[in-house]
Amino acid sequence: xxxxxxxxxxxxxxxxxxxxxxxxxxxxxxxxxxxxxxxxxxxxxxxxxxxxxxxxxxxxxxxxxxxxxxxxxxxxxxxxxxxxxxxxxxxxxxxxxxxxxxxxxxxxxxxxxxxxxxxxxxxxxxxxxxxxxxxxxxxxxxxxxxxxxxxxxxxxxxxxxxxxxxxxxxx
Amino acid sequence: xxxxxxxxxxxxxxxxxxxxxxxxxxxxxxxxxxxxxxxxxxxxxxxxxxxxxxxxxxxxxxxxxxxxxxxxxxxxxxxxxxxxxxxxxxxxxxxxxxxxxxxxxxxxxxxxxxxxxxxxxxxxxxxxxxxxxxxxxxxxxxxxxxxxxxxxxxxxxxxxxxxxxxxxxxxxxxxxxxxxxxxxxxxxxxxxxxxxxxxxxxxxxxxxxxxxxxxxxxxxxxxxxxxxxxxxxxxxxxxxxxxxxxxxxxxxxxxxxxxxxxxxxxxxxxxxxxxxxxxxxxxxxxxxxxxxxxxxxxxxxxxxxxxxxxxxxxxxxxxxxxxxxxxxxxxxxxxxxxxxxxxxxxxxxxxxxxxxxxxxxxxxxxxxxxxxxxxxxxxxxxxxxxxxxxxxxxxxxxxxxxxxxxxxxxxxxxxxxxxxxxxxxxxxxxxxxxxxxxxxxxxxxxxxxxxxxxxxxxxxxxxxxxxxxxxxxxxxxxxxxxxxxxxxxxxxxxxxxxxxxxxxxxxxxxxxxxxxxxxxxxxxxxxxxxxxxxxxxxxxxxxxxxxxxxxxxxxxxxxxxxxxxxxxxxxxxxxxxxxxxxxxxxxxxxxxxxxxxxxxxxxxxxxxxxxxxxxxxxxxxxxxxxxxxxxxxxxxxxxxxxxxxxxxxxxxxxxxxxxxxxxxxxxxxxxxxxxxxxxxxxxxxxxxxxxxxxxxxxxxxxxxxxxxxxxxxxxxxxxxxxxxxxxxxxxxxxxxxxxxxxxxxxxxxxxxxxxxxxxxxxxxxxxxxxxxxxxx
Numbered sequence: 005x006x007x008x009x010x011x012x013x014x015x016x017x018x019x020x021x022x023x024x025x026x027x028x029x030x031x032x033x034x035x036x037x038x039x040x041x042x043x044x045x046x047x048x049x050x051x052x053x054x055x056x057x058x059x060x061x062x063x064x065x066x067x068x069x070x071x072x073x074x075x076x077x078x079x080x081x082x083x084x085x086x087x088x089x090x091x092x093x094x095x096x097x098x099x100x101x102x103x104x105x106x107x108x109x110x111x112x113x114x115x116x117x118x119x120x121x122x123x124x125x126x127x128x129x130x131x132x133x134x135x136x137x138x139x140x141x142x143x144x145x146x147x148x149x150x151x152x153x154x155x156x157x158x159x160x161x162x163x164x165x166x167x168x169x170x171x172x173x174x175x
Numbered sequence: 176x177x178x179x180x181x182x183x184x185x186x187x188x189x190x191x192x193x194x195x196x197x198x199x200x201x202x203x204x205x206x207x208x209x210x211x212x213x214x215x216x217x218x219x220x221x222x223x224x225x226x227x228x229x230x231x232x233x234x235x236x237x238x239x240x241x242x243x244x245x246x247x248x249x250x251x252x253x254x255x256x257x258x259x260x261x262x263x264x265x266x267x268x269x270x271x272x273x274x275x276x277x278x279x280x281x282x283x284x285x286x287x288x289x290x291x292x293x294x295x296x297x298x299x300x301x302x303x304x305x306x307x308x309x310x311x312x313x314x315x316x317x318x319x320x321x322x323x324x325x326x327x328x329x330x331x332x333x334x335x336x337x338x339x340x341x342x343x344x345x346x347x348x349x350x351x352x353x354x355x356x357x358x359x360x361x362x363x364x365x366x367x368x369x370x371x372x373x374x375x376x377x378x379x380x381x382x383x384x385x386x387x388x389x390x391x392x393x394x395x396x397x398x399x400x401x402x403x404x405x406x407x408x409x410x411x412x413x414x415x416x417x418x419x420x421x422x423x424x425x426x427x428x429x430x431x432x433x434x435x436x437x438x439x440x441x442x443x444x445x446x447x448x449x450x451x452x453x454x455x456x457x458x459x460x461x462x463x464x465x466x467x468x469x470x471x472x473x474x475x476x477x478x479x480x481x482x483x484x485x486x487x488x489x490x491x492x493x494x495x496x497x498x499x500x501x502x503x504x505x506x507x508x509x510x511x512x513x514x515x516x517x518x519x520x521x522x523x524x525x526x527x528x529x530x531x532x533x534x535x536x537x538x539x540x541x542x543x544x545x546x547x548x549x550x551x552x553x554x555x556x557x558x559x560x561x562x563x564x565x566x567x568x569x570x571x572x573x574x575x576x577x578x579x580x581x582x583x584x585x586x587x588x589x590x591x592x593x594x595x596x597x598x599x600x601x602x603x604x605x606x607x608x609x610x611x612x613x614x615x616x617x618x619x620x621x622x623x624x625x626x627x628x629x630x631x632x633x634x635x636x637x638x639x640x641x642x643x644x645x646x647x648x649x650x651x652x653x654x655x656x657x658x659x660x661x662x663x664x665x666x667x668x669x670x671x672x673x674x675x676x677x678x679x680x681x682x683x684x685x686x687x688x689x690x691x692x693x694x695x696x697x698x699x700x701x702x703x704x705x706x707x708x709x710x711x712x713x714x715x716x717x718x719x720x721x722x723x724x725x726x727x728x729x730x731x732x733x734x735x736x737x738x739x740x741x742x743x744x745x746x747x748x749x750x751x752x753x754x755x756x757x758x759x760x761x762x763x764x765x766x767x768x769x770x771x772x773x774x775x776x777x778x779x780x781x782x783x784x785x786x787x788x789x790x791x792x793x794x795x796x797x798x799x800x801x802x803x804x805x806x807x808x809x810x811x812x813x814x815x816x817x818x819x820x821x822x823x824x825x826x827x828x829x830x831x832x833x834x835x836x837x838x839x840x841x842x843x844x845x846x847x848x849x850x851x852x853x854x855x856x857x858x859x860x861x862x863x864x865x866x867x868x869x870x871x872x873x874x875x876x877x878x879x880x881x882x883x884x885x886x887x888x889x890x891x892x893x894x895x896x897x898x899x900x901x902x903x904x905x906x907x908x909x910x911x912x913x914x915x916x917x918x919x920x921x922x923x924x925x926x927x928x929x930x931x932x933x934x935x936x937x938x939x940x941x942x943x944x945x946x947x948x949x950x951x
Contacts, residue, residue, distance in 0.1 A: 023239030040262035040498055048242055051179035073249075098944070102533070110838055127726065136730040138832065142841025142847055146725040148366045148568075148653040149315060152500050156651075163843050 015067065016106060020050045021055035027067035028059065036091035038126070049073055049088055056085075058108050060101050062094070068092040074113055085113035087123035088131070102135055106120050106128060110139070110162070117159040120163045127156040134161050255718050265491050271383050272739045276488040279329040288326060288484050291335035296414035297483060298338055299470030300325065300420045304481035305346055306512040311503070313353075313635065314513075316373030322350065327484050329376055338398065338416060341390045345603065347424050351382040352431050353571060359437060362647030365572040366925035373490070384431050391424040415466035418459050425456040426514070429521065433575050436582040444837040446579065450525040457518045464511050480504045513569075520572045524579055534569045568649065577647045595946070596638060601706045603757040606762065608679065608696035616696040620679060629703065638663045642714060644839045648834075651725055657718040658851040664711035665855050671703040678702075701754065709751045709856065715852060716744050722848075723941035730934060731833050734822035735845055735866060741815035742869070743858055749808045752801045759800065802897070810895040814945050817888030817913070821920060823873055824881030828923070848908045882924035889917035908941045914918060915947045922950070 015023045020029070042090065050057045060068035071089040078084055086115055111119060125132045126148065134142070141160040154171045165175035210671075235853065236242070247534065261267040282288045308321040327334060331343035350760050354370060363370070398417050402410040429452035432445055439445045473480050478487040491499070602610045609622050616622060634637060645656050645777070682697035719740060722728050728736055825831050844862045853860045876884070893915040899906050919935070926948060937946035 013889040023237060026239060026708070040260070042255045042257050042260075044241075044252040044255040044261060045249075047239070048247075048249060051240060052243075076250075107838075132393070133729075134832075137731070138834050140834045140844070142732070142844050143727045143729065143848075146727060147656065148364075148649055148651050152498060154503075161847075163492075163840075163847060164838075164839060165840055165843065 015096075015099070015104075016061050017104065018059050018061065019098050020054045020059065022063075025059060025066070026050065029069050031069070032066060032069045032091045032093065033089050035093075037089060037154075039151060041089075044070075056109055056112055058105055060096075060105055062096065068094040068101040068105055070109050072109050072113070074118055075093065075118060084117045085110070085118040085121035087121065093114055098128075103139070106135065106139060114164065118164060119166070120161055122159060122161045124150065124157040126151065127158050133158070136162075153157065187190065193745060195446055196790045197436045208839055226330065238460060248317045258846070262321070265494065272604050276486045277326070277492070278486070279326040279333075282326050283333075288910075289336075290333065293336045293339055295416050295936075296469060296471050297497045298336075298342075298416045299412070299419065299466065300472065301325075301470075301484050302416070303340060303467060303470050303507045303510075304473070304485065304504075306322075306514065307480050307507055309346065310505050310510040310513045311350070312350075313368070313569065314505070314571075314889060315366065315492070315568075316349065316502055316504075316804070317369045317490075319494070320347070320500075321504055323376055324479070324485050324487050326486055326489075330379070332380055332850055334909055338420060339719040341394045342423060345387050345391060345427055347380065347826055348382050349423075349427055350377065350385045352427075352434050355434050356578055357570060358414065359434070361576040361642065362577055362651050363570050363785060364649060367568070367649055384434075388428050391420050391427070395420050395424070401865055407686075411466075411470050414468050415463070418462045418466070422456055422459040422463055425452040425459070426518070428452040428549055429456065430571075430575075433578050436578060439582065445582075446525050450522065451618050452787045453518050453522045453525065457515065457522065459877045460511060460515045464508065466513075467511070468506050482532070494497070516838075517569055517572055520569070521575055524572075524576045551931060553938065571591050571647075573647045573649075577644065580643065585702050585712045593634050595629055595641060597625075597633050599931065600639065601702065604701050604706050605711065605758060607700065607702035608762065609700075614696060618691065619681075620698075622678075624778050625674055625677050629670060632670050633667060636663055636667055638667055638711065642710065643847075650721065650759050654718060654725060656723045656798060657714055661711065661714050662854040663715065664707060667707050668704060668711065668855075671707040671773055674703045675700045688843045688881055699758075702758070705751050705755055709748065709755075711752065711855070712744055712748045712858075716740060716748070719744070720944045723939060730846070730937060731826070732830050732844065734819060734826065734870070736848065737818040737822065738866065738870065739780065739861070741812060741819045741848065743861065745808050749805055751813065752808070756805070804894055806899060807906075810906075810913075811944075813888045813892035813895060814909065814913060817885050817892060817916060817920075818945065820881055820885035820888060821916065823870070824878055824885055824923070825935065827881060828878045830934050832934055879924050879926070882920045885926060886917050886920035889913045889920060893917060909945065912945050912947050913949075919948045919950060921938070 011019060026046060028164070030048065033041065033046075043048070043147075053073045054076060056070075056072035058070050059066050069089070069091055070087065072085060072087050073082060073159055074085045087106065090105060092105075097127075110121060121141075123141075127146065139162065141162045143158045144161045145159040147157040147159060148154070178201060179853045199628070232242075232339060240571060244668075256263045258264050259267055277287060279287060279288075283290065299630075305322075305325060311321040312318055322328060325343075327339060328347060331340050331347065334340040334343060340871075341419045356368065395417050398413055400418070402413045402417070405413065413740070429449045430707045432452070436442065436445045471482055479485040598610055601607065608614045609616055610618075611617055641656075641660055641663070645653055645660060648656060678697045678700035682694045682700075686694035696881065707754050719736060722736065822831070845866060848858070890913075893910060896902070896906055896910040896913060902910070933951055936949040936951060938949055939946045941947060
C-alpha cells in the first residue's frame with residue numbers, strides 16, 4: 005500500500021440512496037465476481053433493501069460495496085438475512101473495508117431482528133472464507149459445481165443467539 | 176448467489192420441441208393452427224388507451240425505480256437476460272459474419288463432412304473426440320452441448336463408412352443404456368448429471384443395444400482382414416481404429432450387462448461376464464493412449480473437439496434461457512485417463528460383489544465360521560464407504576455399484592431380500608445363536624415371533640438400506656443425507672434393546688423349565704443393540720469426519736471436532752467391537768465344550784461327524800475376527816487425541832486464528848456442528864458446557880506440556896499402526912501422518928519458532944480425516 009493512501013482521508017460508509025450510485029455498485033461487483041448479474045438483479049436488491057446495500061467511499065471514489073436482502077421466503081417464521089454480493093476495489097484491500105461492510109450489514113440486520121445470516125462463496129476464495137470465519141460464520145454446506153464456471157460453493161451461516169435459544173427452548 | 180438450483184428446475188419442463196427441434200418447418204407443423212394464435216392479431220376487441228395513466232404512474236417513480244410485480248422475485252430477476260450483453264445473451268457469441276452453425280444436412284451439402292471412405296486418421300480423431308464428449312457428459316455437462324455437437328450422431332444411418340456408422344450407433348445406444356442405469360440407481364443430483372437432452376434427435380433412430388456388440392465385431396473383423404493385406408508398416412493406423420472399436424465393444428458390453436442384471440437370473444454369471452469385458456477394455460486402453468497422436472487433432476483455438484464432424488454451437492439457441500455456460504470438453508489424454516480409472520473402479524466393484532455371494536453361503540454355514548463372515552460383511556460396508564470416496568464425481572461409477580449390489584441381493588434372496596440381508600448382516604456381525612438355523616433355539620416360535628417383529632420394523636424404518644444407498648450420492652449430498660439418517664437410528668436402538676431384553680427374559684423362563692441349551696443361547700443377549708449401535712456410531716463418525724474432506728471446518732473448529740471422536744465415538748466403536756468379539760469367543764468355547772461332551776458321551780456316526788467339525792474350530796478360535804478393525808480404531812483414537820491436544824496447544828500458543836468478532840459465539844457453533852446427534856438417546860448428547868469444562872481443564876497445562884501430550888498420542892498411533900501386518904495404503908498414509916506430526920509437536924514443545932506465532936499449514940492431502948501439520 006502506498007503512503008499517500010495511508011495518509012489519505014478516512015473511508016466513509018453510506019447506504020444506497022440514489023440511482024446514481026447504481027453504476028458504482030455494478031462496476032465494483034462486475035470487476036470482482038465471476039457471475040454476471042442482470043440489471044434487474046441489482047435493482048431487485050438495492051430498491052427492495054436499500055438500507056442493506058452499503059457503500060464504502062474514499063473521497064469521491066466508491067471503493068467497496070455489500071448488497072444484501074432479508075426475508076422469510078426460505079423458512080417461514082424465520083427472518084433470514086442474505087449477503088448476495090461483496091466487493092472491494094483491489095487498490096483498497098487489506099484495510100478491513102470488507103470486514104467493516106459485512107459488520108455494518110450484520111448490525112443492520114440484527115437491528116431488524118434477523119435470526120440467521122447466510123451467503124454462498126466460492127470454495128477457492130480463501131480471502132472471503134477467512135473474513136467470514138473470523139466473524140463467526142460456519143461453513144454449513146458444500147455445493148458442488150454451484151457456479152457457472154463449474155466451481156464449488158460453500159454455504160456459510162451465522163446463527164444469531166436468540167434464534168438458538170428459541171430452538172433449545174422448543175426442544 | 177443462488178443460481179444453479181433455480182435454473183435447473185426449469186429443465187424438467189422442456190418439451191421435445193424446445194430441446195433443439197429448431198427446424199422451422201417442423202416447428203410450424205408442431206404449432207399447428209398458428210393463425211389463431213398469431214399475437215399480432217390478439218386480442219382483437221376491447222383495446223383501451225392507457226397512455227395517459229401510464230405517464231402519470233411513471234411520474235411517481237424515481238429515475239431507475241421499477242414497478243415490481245408480486246410474482247417477480249429473485250429467481251426472475253436473475254433469470255432475466257440483458258439482450259446484447261455477451262455475458263448473458265448467447266446470441267452475442269455470433270458476430271454478423273458468422274454463418275449459422277451447420278446442421279448435419281447443411282454440413283453434408285457443403286461438403287464439410289465426409290460420409291464415406293474416411294481415412295484411419297480421421298476415424299481415430301472422431302472416435303477420440305467422441306470418447307472425450309462422453310466423459311464430459313458424465314462429468315455433468317449437457318448432452319446437447321457435448322455429445323450432440325457431433326453431427327455424425329444426428330443421423331448415423333446416413334453414414335456410409337461402416338466403421339464410423341457402427342461406432343456412432345454404439346455411442347447413441349451407450350447414451351441410452353447409461354441413462355437407464357443412472358435412473359435405476361437414482362443416486363444422481365442435478366449437479367452431478369443432466370439426464371435431459373436432445374430426446375428428439377435420440378429418438379430419431381431406435382436403440383437396439385443387443386445388436387451393438389455383433390455390429391462392432393463385424394467391422395473389427397473386416398478391418399483386421401484389411402490390415403492383413405497391407406504391408407506391415409502401413410497397418411498401424413488401421414489397427415488403432417480396430418482397438419478403439421474393440422474397446423467400445425467391451426466397454427459397451429460391460430455397461431449393458433449392468434443394466435441387464437436388474438432382470439438377470441444368475442448374478443454370478445452376469446458379474447463374471449462384466450468382469451471379463453472390463454478386463455479386455457482395460458488392456459486396450461494403453462494401446463489407445465499410445466496412438467492418440469495418430470488421429471486428426473482439434474484445431475488450436477477452435478471449440479470443436481475435432482476438425483471434422485462437430486458443430487459446437489449447434490444447440491446454443493435451444494438451451495434453457497439462462498446465461499451461456501462455458502462448456503469445456505476434456506482433452507483426449509485426460510478423457511482416456513478418466514475412462515481408465517472408471518473401468519478400474521467397475522472391476523473393483525465386481526470383485527467385491529462377487530465375493531459377496533457369501534450371503535447365500537451364509538445360510539448354510541455354521542456360526543463357527545462367523546469370523547470370516549464378519550470380515551466379509553465389514554469388507555462390504557467399508558467398501559461402499561471407500562468406493563464412494565474413490566469414485567467421487569463419477570456418477571456412472573456410483574450408479575453401477577448400486578445396481579450391482581441391489582441386483583445381486585435380489586438374485587441371492589428373492590422376494591424377502593431385505594429381511595434376509597439384515598438377518599445376515601447381524602449374523603455376520605455377532606452371530607446370535609437365535610439366528611443360527613441349526614441351533615434348536617432358532618425354531619422356538621416365541622423367538623421367531625420377536626425376531627420377525629424386529630426385522631419388519633427395521634425394514635419399515637429403511638435405515639440400513641438407506642445407509643448403503645447413501646454411499647452412492649456425491650460426497651456433499653451424502654453428508655446432508657447422513658445428518659437425517661442418524662436420527663433414524665434412535666427408534667431402532669430402542670427396539671433392539673427391547674428385543675435383547677426379551678431374549679434375556681426368555682432365558683430365565685427356559686432356565687426355569689430346565690432347558691439349559693436354550694437358556695444359554697438366549698442369556699446375556701446384547702447382540703441386536705450392539706449391532707444397531709455399531710452402525711449408528713459409524714454413521715456418526717463418517718458424518719463428522721466428512722466435514723474435513725468437504726473443507727467445512729475452519730481451523731479454529733478442529734479442536735472440538737477431534738475432541739468428540741477422541742472422547743466418545745471411537746471409544747464406543749472399540750468397546751462395541753471388543754464386546755462382540757468376547758461374546759463370539761465365549762460362544763465358540765461353549766460350542767466346543769458341547770461338542771466335546773457329545774464326542775465323549777455319544778457314539779456312532781454322529782460322533783465321527785462332530786469330531787470332523789471340531790478340527791477347524793481350533794484354528795478359528797485363535798483368530799480374533801475383529802482384531803484388524805479394533806487396531807484400526809485404536810490408531811484413529813490416538814490420532815484424534817493427538818489432533819485434539821495439538822489444537823489445544825496451538826490455540827494456547829497463539830498460533831490459531833480465532834474469530835474475534837462480537838458476532839461469534841462458540842456455543843452456537845458447537846451446537847450446530849453436533850446437531851444431528853442430539854435426537855439420539857444413545858450415545859447421549861454432550862452439551863457445550865460439558866465440552867467446555869473438559870477443554871478448560873486440559874488447557875490448564877502449559878503449552879509445552881500440551882505439545883508433549885499431543886506428541887505422545889501421535890507416537891501411540893505410530894506404534895499401533897506399525898503393528899499391522901501387510902498394511903494397506905491407507906495405513907501407510909496414516910503412519911506417515913502420525914510420524915510427521917510427532918516430530919512437529921516435539922519441535923514445538925522444545926520452543927522452536929517461539930518468536931513467530933504463525934498458524935501451521937494443515938495438509939489433508941494424505942488422508943481426508945487427518946492433516947499433516949507443517950510449520951511455515
